[in-house]
Amino acid sequence: MNALETHDLGRRHGRRWALREASVTVPEGARAALVGPNGAGKSTLLNLVSGLLEPTTGRIEIFGGPLEPAAVAFVAQDKPLYRRWSVADLLRFGAATNPRWDGAAARSLLAGHGIGSRERVDRLSGGRRTLVALALAVGKRAGLVVLDEPLAELDPLTRMEVMSVVRDLPATVLLSSHILADLAEVCDHLILLGAGRVRLCGGFGDLLRDHPATGLEDLVLHYLRNPEEAR
Numbered sequence: 001m002n003a004l005e006t007h008d009l010g011r012r013h014g015r016r017w018a019l020r021e022a023s024v025t026v027p028e029g030a031r032a033a034l035v036g037p038n039g040a041g042k043s044t045l046l047n048l049v050s051g052l053l054e055p056t057t058g059r060i061e062i063f064g065g066p067l068e069p070a071a072v073a074f075v076a077q078d079k080p081l082y083r084r085w086s087v088a089d090l091l092r093f094g095a096a097t098n099p100r101w102d103g104a105a106a107r108s109l110l111a112g113h114g115i116g117s118r119e120r121v122d123r124l125s126g127g128r129r130t131l132v133a134l135a136l137a138v139g140k141r142a143g144l145v146v147l148d149e150p151l152a153e154l155d156p157l158t159r160m161e162v163m164s165v166v167r168d169l170p171a172t173v174l175l176s177s178h179i180l181a182d183l184a185e186v187c188d189h190l191i192l193l194g195a196g197r198v199r200l201c202g203g204f205g206d207l208l209r210d211h212p213a214t215g216l217e218d219l220v221l222h223y224l225r226n227p228e229e230a231r
């Protein structure tokens, strides 16, 4: 089954299309990398899939059904957790607002990374705030976890820490980033956007079989330089 399917999805702001005729699939269990130049429409696609934006055209299916907020956890680019709250406050909030809440799994992820429940969220580094957001996604038992540039502004070791959590999440993952080397380590599926349109979508293995590229970075750079070759 596919965790995500979009059909001719589009979003217009005024007269300008941020995303147009976007049909993508992400199989259940995939680690899907969403890449593309600045302004390509990545955040727009992620916000639509998370239900934070209404589509202008098209539709979204999550695990074969309509978009269901409980099935999707969104980790936004600016990680807008309630900053004055402690980690324990966030866990209580998660328990109160999610009927399927798994507090033990969330606490175990936090403990594994040395994040105490008394710590205040606004005093955590960006990387640790991302880990807290991922722990909340695990607690929510979301089937699809969507991350908008989780690696931006993180140092290399923290990026590795975040990506190792992403690799092990018990969910399908869709994440955007410009850091292709980190994506190549963990991801197995690629969605490439350019100028608001889907240029490529598929499993790495299939995409690389059809192309002489040596890896994800090579493949993405090729299509960014030669957009007319993509569909």
Ligand SMILES: Nc1ncnc2c1ncn2[C@@H]1O[C@H](COP(=O)(O)OP(=O)(O)OP(=O)(O)O)[C@@H](O)[C@H]1O
Pocket (backbone or CB within 6 Å): 013, 016, 017, 018, 019, 036, 037, 038, 039, 040, 041, 042, 043, 044, 045
């Ligand atoms: N609320 C909005 N109003 C008007 N235009 C918007 C709005 N949101 C996005 N856009 C435009 O839609 C296009 C796609 O934006 P989006 O943020 O989805 O791109 P992106 O691929 O995430 O870019 P980046 O890598 O820089 O974060 C851009 O041209 C952007 O200026």
